[in-house]
Amino acid sequence: MRIFANQLQQHLQPLKPVYLIFGDDPFIQDQAILAIRAAARKQGFEERVQLSQDASFSWSDLTEEWNALSLFSSKRLFELELPTSKPGKDGSSALLQLLSTPNPDQVLLIHGPKIAPESTKTKWFKSLDKLGVYLPCVTPEGAQFDRWLANQVSQQQLQLTADAKQILNAMYEGNLVAADQAIKQLKLLAPTSVITQQQVEQWLDDQSRFSVFQLTDCLLQGSQSRALHIVKQLQAEGVASQIVLWHINNELSRLTQLKSAQDTNQSLQGLWHPLKIWEKRRPLYQQALSRLSFAQIQAMLAYASNVETDSKFFGEESWAALAHLCLLFDPKAHQQLTPMALH
Known part of the structure; x- marks a missing residue:
């Protein structure tokens, strides 16, 4: 059955x-x-x-x-x-x-x-x-993930505003382990009070001096030097490279959809909510879209997929490949860098 x-x-x-x-x-x-x-x-x-x-x-x-x-x-x-x-x-x-x-x-x-x-x-x-x-x-996606997250929040008797839930949905869809840990930590911080969007954002920023979320913001902004510094710190802190790769992959998937709409003269307004990009971060995506072409984003997504496959097959950390992928958020790197060979 x-x-x-x-x-x-x-x-x-x-x-x-x-x-x-x-x-x-x-x-x-x-x-x-x-x-x-x-x-x-x-x-x-x-x-x-x-x-x-x-x-x-x-x-x-x-x-x-x-x-x-x-x-x-x-x-x-x-x-x-x-x-x-x-x-x-x-x-x-x-x-x-x-x-x-x-x-x-x-x-x-x-x-x-x-x-x-x-x-x-x-x-x-x-x-x-x-x-x-x-x-x-099977990992729940979309509406199924929303229901799963709502159920986990309910089990912990946690009170979140709608905006706070939206941030958790955007941050953790596809990664149930991280989502479960985040909910339990928020429960420790605010066991009875209502948790707002601002409190969740502050908590995310406080998780680490250099967080994965800071890294993706730097990549969208085009701050490659700071992004590479954060990558080194994440490695030193013992963060799993697969988690970092998952977040970068997620951003590239969003950029693919946004760039495709932009190149066909469609309004991006109708995509922000389905892609779970709240207003505060939208300017970051606009910066990335203004720098990168659709072909470059697709090339990065393909490279990220190869890194993920290689990591799963050989079971090794892939920090050098991650650094290479970060550099590719600069369009000049697509002409100047030779694709990094994997196994």
Whole structure:
């Protein structure tokens, strides 16, 4: 049975024989796994068996553990990580065999990255999906993110003005981990009072001497030297390069839409609100649009995408590539710089 993340609690009492938690959003996946663990503890599943389909893994390991008598508890939660979201031929057979006769004292939780549509049509997946629950962990976007954020704010009993919510939406859409941390920190700062737009802006500025938001403002303004200085400071402070890249990517996506409208003589007035660019920052975008051509913005977006892909594949920080990308916010750099080679 396929469900959405906000429906999971409805399917935890009693626990299903199997839960399939696949997707690329780490926050939703982690929250789902934690919720299943918590429900399992409440229902007497005191032992947790964790396995991962790595190079040393054998499907017989899972079968033996599943069939073995527990020394500690009569009820066990089995957690199986599939790093490729594919169990393979042997794994498919093993899973079908294990769950051919569900055991109410054992629950199987399988998790991994986004599963391909064709994999959801395989025999093993359809059989397990029929027995239990499939939760695709997809990052909410647009109106879905607005609802998700509103729900998180409500859970923390936080009071925000409409403008304050708009800033959080604009800053954190696509990054649920950062959004959740921001909401919890705001709760500590103002547990009972109404939080205004000005207070949120001040809080964002106070997060770090050199913040990612200051960096993107510098890039939009064309202040390359200060931007590079901030990049060095962010690296020294231990900020993950992927977070910085995500914010730059977000700005480039906005610039693409704005520049496309500008080049076709469309008014930008109707785009500010959908792109969640509040009035205070609009002059920054106007500066960037006056300097950069559509082709240059597209080239930067393509380079940023390559940096992201390279970082995910090799699992390395990419600060030199980020610095190169920052320089490209100066149109002269497109003629003077040779594209930086990645791996």
